[in-house]
Amino acid sequence: MVVAAKTGNEAMAEAMRQINPDVVAAYPITPATEVVMIFAQFLADGLVDTEYIPVESEHSAMSACLGAAAAGARVMTSTSSQGLALMYEILPIVSALRLPIVVCEVNRALSGPINIHCDHSDTIAARDFGWVQIYAENSQEAYDGTLQAVKIAEKTSLPVMVSTDGFIISHCMEKIEMLPDDEAKKFIGEYKMEKSVLDIKNPTTRGALDLQDYYFEHRYQTSEAILNAKNPILEAGEEFGNKYGRKYGLIEEYKMEDAERVIVALGSTCGTTRDVVDELRGKGEKVGLLKIRVFRPFPAQEIATALSNAKSVAVLDRSDSYSGQGSPVYVEVLSALFKNDKKPKIVNYVYGLGGRDINLEDIKSVFENLKKVDQLEEKNYLGVRM
């Protein structure tokens, strides 16, 4: 293991260097720009031999990635917020064509108003485009997740986005352990696509017009493929753990064994919550954290099981929804629990939009409020001036 101090962006760029993708097509956007900048420098210094396409927009970035992946290349890109939004049109085409593109995504609030800081509105809005979604808690997970993403993508023939919290992870330096280059290459292995558009001897037509008689079946297949991705994700996390000591699953339970009050969250907020859990546990309070690492496929049963013994649960959403019934993560956790016999009391907190800080006191207040969960509204806003 190589120990180094890396920001989330540096960690992802280092993973990309080790992966040495055949093709990278990318366009700069804060706060993901560095990933591509650092990677471009690797290219300029001869550390990778990727065909790099500095495109004129994110739309073209994802379009070029699709073309390259259909041609059998190992393909990566990086983006954020508006950039991902500009890719939205192409994201479901990528998954329908079953192309294993990996995106290093840095979570940033969607405009408007324009804002460059973290929330999850960009990737959460992309949750049903047929991509596997992995949320990293810190730089280490960003690095590890990027390597695993390549393996998951190629095993499932599905695209994967690994995301970090903008600035909070992307620009924050942490100590991480990196695999030696040859070990990283060994972990991801070689990639060969079965039928590529470069196969001139066996020509295939990709992206055909699919009407009433076939579209439905093909969408069903994408749905099946995403749900079936659970095992490959677990296998990659398990293999990584066995080899390098850091095991990954779909969810992570922290001090959940006898936890009565639980916070469910994604991304860097899990790190903050861990500290609070430790502190409150020190005072004898039965609190725990349930981290959702993989949001697509959604680990519904795993979450329901993990929460079945809790008394009260707060689901923290870093994006809002206008359904009046809670935000996306909450709604999905709630419906996962609905099928369970044992249901805790559950509430939703929308927090941290546009990079609004969430600190230890905020998390503590949520745990405190969970003591009197019956008095809470179903949907709450944490840290907003009303």
Next chain:
Amino acid sequence: MVSIKELPNRKEPLSPGHRACAGCGAPIVARQVILASPDPVVVVSATGCLEVTTTIFPYTAWNTPFLHNAFENSAATMSGVVAAYEALKKKGKIEGNINFVAFGGDGGTYDIGFQSLSGAMERGHNLLYVCYNNEAYMNTGIQRSGATPRGSNTTTEPAGKVRQGKIKFAKDLTQIIAAHNVPYVAQSIVGDWVDLTRKAEKAFSIKGAKFLNVLQPCRLGWAYNPEETCEIGRLAVDTGIWPSYEIENGILKITKKPKELKPVEIFLKKQARFRHLFKPGNEKIIEEIQNETNRRWGILLSNDGKQIF
């Protein structure tokens, strides 16, 4: 140039039985361009007539590898394909030469796909972009585009009691792409196979980003008899409506120079999309079209043989 005797020996790229209209010029463009390649061809197409009529799942008319992504990104998609080819070739994972052709209609080229095309041209990928330009969004029912000519009737800028079809002239995309300083751009038509084959062949022989803008009469949107497609294409050249020329390494060359241009009415009259222009009171529009045609032709003539980029 490849001889007409040799052409039938090349692999037919597009099977019959596709669902293009009788008399459609788009498959003619696709076949003539691809057959001009001495090497195998990989095709990308934008959403549009060519794509929807040839790839209705589970059928395909394509005997070449074919990829469709979306409407506005045929050029960007192809830049990815070409990059993959170069990466895999460098790593010894693929052998032999392949030519890459990206098709787009005028909607997918002049309008919504313009940025993607401009980016790909600027980056200079080794590909040929072919616009099969039928001067409107024909696939969705004849809506106007940036390529629609002055006075033409379309469903989104129709002729009516007080308006007479499109108000503006088409933008000159061929010149705009030439201004990207790419090594080869050309205009051709459906109806002159020698010209189109020669230009496509030349484009394939040049490394870098190339652009062909092929005027493709559309019997549906232009409204004429299906057997007249090639004739109308040729009339566009004879009247100066669509000059046949190329710009190679910045030097402009008119490739078909009529001694005297025929009046534009001959071209306009054959098509119902211009029918309203022949109503009393609209003479001025035809005059405008004639004047603009003369002006653009004059610029080309004065630049013939000159380094313009």
